[in-house]
Amino acid sequence: MQLYLPIAEVSVDAFLLLGIGGVVGFLSGMFGVGGGFLITPLLFFIGVPPAVAVATGANQVVASSVSGVLAQIKRKAVDFRMGTVLLVGGMIGSGAGIWVFALMKRLGQVDLFVQLSYVLFLGLIGAMMLQESLRALLRAGKPGAVIRRGHTHNWVHGLPLKMKFRASGLYISVIPPLLVGALTGFLAAIMGVGGGFVMVPAMIYLLGMPTKVVVGTSLFQIIFVSAFTTVMHAVTSQTVDMMLALLLILGGVIGAQIGARVGVRLRAEQLRVLLSLLVLAVSLRIAADLLLRPDELYSVASGALP
Amino acid sequence: MSRRLTLALALALLSLLPLSQPAAAQAVARDEEIVAGLSQSRVSITANFDGSEILIYGAVKRETPVPEGRLDVIITVEGPSSPVVVRRKDRVAGIWINHAAVMVDSAPSFYSVVTTRPLSEILSHTENLRQGITIDRVIRAVGIASEAEGSDAFVTALERVRGQEGRYRLMEGKVQLTDATLFRADVALPANLTEGGYKVRIFLLRDGRVVAQQERLIGVRKEGLERAVFNMAQDQPLIYGLLSLVLAAFAGWAASAVFRFIRA
Numbered sequence: 105m106q107l108y109l110p111i112a113e114v115s116v117d118a119f120l121l122l123g124i125g126g127v128v129g130f131l132s133g134m135f136g137v138g139g140g141f142l143i144t145p146l147l148f149f150i151g152v153p154p155a156v157a158v159a160t161g162a163n164q165v166v167a168s169s170v171s172g173v174l175a176q177i178k179r180k181a182v183d184f185r186m187g188t189v190l191l192v193g194g195m196i197g198s199g200a201g202i203w204v205f206a207l208m209k210r211l212g213q214v215d216l217f218v219q220l221s222y223v224l225f226l227g228l229i230g231a232m233m234l235q236e237s238l239r240a241l242l243r244a245g246k247p248g249a250v251i252r253r254g255h256t257h258n259w260v261h262g263l264p265l266k267m268k269f270r271a272s273g274l275y276i277s278v279i280p281p282l283l284v285g286a287l288t289g290f291l292a293a294i295m296g297v298g299g300g301f302v303m304v305p306a307m308i309y310l311l312g313m314p315t316k317v318v319v320g321t322s323l324f325q326i327i328f329v330s331a332f333t334t335v336m337h338a339v340t341s342q343t344v345d346m347m348l349a350l351l352l353i354l355g356g357v358i359g360a361q362i363g364a365r366v367g368v369r370l371r372a373e374q375l376r377v378l379l380s381l382l383v384l385a386v387s388l389r390i391a392a393d394l395l396l397r398p399d400e401l402y403s404v405a406s407g408a409l410p
Numbered sequence: 411m412s413r414r415l416t417l418a419l420a421l422a423l424l425s426l427l428p429l430s431q432p433a434a435a436q437a438v439a440r441d442e443e444i445v446a447g448l449s450q451s452r453v454s455i456t457a458n459f460d461g462s463e464i465l466i467y468g469a470v471k472r473e474t475p476v477p478e479g480r481l482d483v484i485i486t487v488e489g490p491s492s493p494v495v496v497r498r499k500d501r502v503a504g505i506w507i508n509h510a511a512v513m514v515d516s517a518p519s520f521y522s523v524v525t526t527r528p529l530s531e532i533l534s535h536t537e538n539l540r541q542g543i544t545i546d547r548v549i550r551a552v553g554i555a556s557e558a559e560g561s562d563a564f565v566t567a568l569e570r571v572r573g574q575e576g577r578y579r580l581m582e583g584k585v586q587l588t589d590a591t592l593f594r595a596d597v598a599l600p601a602n603l604t605e606g607g608y609k610v611r612i613f614l615l616r617d618g619r620v621v622a623q624q625e626r627l628i629g630v631r632k633e634g635l636e637r638a639v640f641n642m643a644q645d646q647p648l649i650y651g652l653l654s655l656v657l658a659a660f661a662g663w664a665a666s667a668v669f670r671f672i673r674a
Contacts, residue, residue: 105458106458106459106460106601107457107458108455108456108457108458108459108460108601108636110632110635110636110637110639110640110643111639111640111643113602113603113604114601114602115459115460115461115601115602151602163654163655163658164658166655166658166659166662167657167658167659167661167662168662169662170658170659170661170662170663170666171661171662171663171665171666172662173662174662174663174666175666175669178670215507215508216505216507216508331655331658334651334654334655334658335648335651335652335655336651337651338643338647338648338650338651338654339647339648339651342643342644342647342650344643344650344651344654346639346643346650346653346654346657347457347635347636347639349654349657349658350657350661353657353658353661353662354661357661357662357664357665357666358665360662360665361665361666361669393506394505394506394507395504395505395506396506397501397506398499398506400567400570400571400574401498401499401500401567402496402497402498402499402564402567402568402570402571403496403497403499403508403571404494404495404496404497404567404568404571404572405494405495405497406492406493406494406495406519
């Protein structure tokens, strides 16, 4: 069933959109990532203009995150206190990111900047996660393996301004979560994503949070960051396509519910291996675009040169 | 209906004016005239819009015997124009990035040329320059040469890229001409249409020269839900953005509630 999108101004198959939303929602519910890093490239691929894809993707992320968080709250797997601290950092980072984004836009290299950020951050984080989670998986498979400690004491625990995060079972300084939040907020503004793929590993490895609460807490923070992004795009460039968002959301919320349930059945290490492979795949795909000679060297965009 | 009525009224009034006399006299002086019609003069983009096919038909009206030479017809359909930026990727430090860019002053969002026979056989170069029939004559790229080296390559690339998108098309031999009098052609408008006026031009040609021409207009407009959503996004961006959020949050909650209900 073809559907004409009023803002994107293209006609696409409605079921294809439902499917994309469903797959991304499924991954979102399973891993606690917003899915923005997947949905935006997928929308480019089916012919939605990049600006509309980024803005509408953010809107879809809001819905799947709300759906995912509600599923996690029931399992008491959301650390609201930690989420709020991360959010404060996120807003600061987001503000800085929007400023840098505008600067790159003036220099005329915003596309390259976004692509390089994708390759660099997705690649780095994917590789790190894969290495760590594979090691954990192998260790867990051996009989009489050493039981992994909840968290290790490192430099992070020596910082001032300590705060108790009961749901995470942590008593640490608020500075690391603020920095993690700021970094993800910064990336979110630059790459048009929620930043869950940065947040999840940072929470596990840097903050030492238990995997059980990481997903819900990450989603909780992503709701607000992506909501902020959506409104910003709607106001500044009118690129949020409600019709497109509605279809993606419809598929996404259902996918997210299923994903959250499948995620519970999988072991934490397996979950992390899968997520890291997914992140690496997206990173390699974008890297290939940059490194291989494109079929069509020229591109056409409406509008005047700045 | 009322529009047609006022149009008829205006025409009637116009014919009474002495001013219109010279124009009418000139038309009579011509050997051949085009009488043309469109299957629809308005295209509504609604939610299930998936492209549209326009039938352009007509006849050649003559007061005198059929002149010498073979008659040919060229029909062009031109969508609204806008400035465009054409960028070329170059390899810099091992990666392909947008490097050189040129601005084209005006390029149509859609352009279709339909002819009775191959263009090279029926249209002379000078006549093409005068009437601006082929796509390279329609794209306006004044002063482009000063912007980048080999700027012609950018304009060629623009034609190629838009050609692949189905926006620029040349269909030779697709106008059916019967007894050098009746003609008809189908022009498919793609699903990714831009709103605005689409100009239809019909040319009659003999020996490479245009002997008669006529212009029509097709209005393309978003309607219904498409119109409402688009207008709101433009006029009330903040409310639109917040509404999108409410929609998203509600959908998220509803899915969660439905699944809880199913499990319970």
